[in-house]
Amino acid sequence: MKHSFKTGFSFGLTSAVITTLGLMVGLHSGTHSKIVVIGGILTIAIADAFSDALGIHVSEEAENKHTTKEIWESTISTFLSKFVFALTFVVPLLLFQLSTAIIVSVIWGLSLLGIFSFQIAKEQKTKPWKVVTEHLVIALIVIVITHYVGDWIGSTFS
Numbered sequence: 001m002k003h004s005f006k007t008g009f010s011f012g013l014t015s016a017v018i019t020t021l022g023l024m025v026g027l028h029s030g031t032h033s034k035i036v037v038i039g040g041i042l043t044i045a046i047a048d049a050f051s052d053a054l055g056i057h058v059s060e061e062a063e064n065k066h067t068t069k070e071i072w073e074s075t076i077s078t079f080l081s082k083f084v085f086a087l088t089f090v091v092p093l094l095l096f097q098l099s100t101a102i103i104v105s106v107i108w109g110l111s112l113l114g115i116f117s118f119q120i121a122k123e124q125k126t127k128p129w130k131v132v133t134e135h136l137v138i139a140l141i142v143i144v145i146t147h148y149v150g151d152w153i154g155s156t157f158s
Contacts, residue, residue, distance in 0.1 A: 004070040008056060008077025013116055015052050016085035017109040018139055020044050022146040024089060024105055029150030034098045038090060045086035053079035085112070106143060113139055 001009070023040045027033070057075040060066050066074075092101040092108065114132050121131035 002070075002073065004060075004066070004073035005077045007060070008053075008074045008079075009081045010116070010120070011052065011056055012049070012078045012081025012083075013085050013112065014135075015048070016044075016082045017113045018142050019048055020086045020089045021106060021109045021139065022142045024102060025143050026146035026150035026153075028098060028102050029147045030154040031150075032098065032154075034093060034101075037098065037102075038093055041086060041089050041093075045083050049079050049082035049086065052082050110136055110139060 020041055023044055024037050027037045027040045031037075053075045056078040057071060060071045060074050088108070089105050092104040095101070096104060113135055117132040117135040118128045121128035124131075
C-alpha cells in the first residue's frame with residue numbers, strides 16, 4: 001500500500017475507533033438515549049472525519065516532503081476511513097438495545113484496533129503482543145474515562 005494511503009487509513013481507522021467508542025460510551029452513560037448516541041456517531045462521522053482529514057492535510061504539507069498528489073491521497077483516505085469506520089458503529093445500535101449495542105460496539109472497535117495493530121507489528125517485525133497491548137490499553141483508558149465522565153455529567157446536570 002502506498003505511504004499516503006497507509007497514512008490516511010491508519011489514522012482514520014484508529015481515530016474512528018477511539019473517538020467513536022469514547023463518544024458512545026460517554027453519551028450512553030450520561031444520557032441512556034439511543035437517539036443521542038446515534039446522533040453523536042453521525043456527528044463524529046462527518047465533522048471529525050473532515051477535521052482529521054484537514055489535520056493530516058496540514059501535517060503532510062508541513063513536512064514539506066510530499067507531493068500535492070500524495071497530500072491529497074492522505075487527506076481523502078483519512079476522511080473516507082474515518083467516515084466509514086465511524087459509521088460501522090451505528091449498525092449495532094440499529095440491531096440491539098442500547099446497552100447491548102454498546103458492548104457489541106466496544107468488542108467490534110477493540111477487535112478492529114487489535115487486528116490492525118497486529119498487522120502493523122508484523123510489518124515492522126516487532127513483537128505483536130507489545131503493539132497490540134499498547135494500543136488496546138490506550139483505547140480502554142479512553143473508554144473507562146469517558147464512561148465515568150458521562151456518569152458524572154448525567155448525575156450532575158440531570
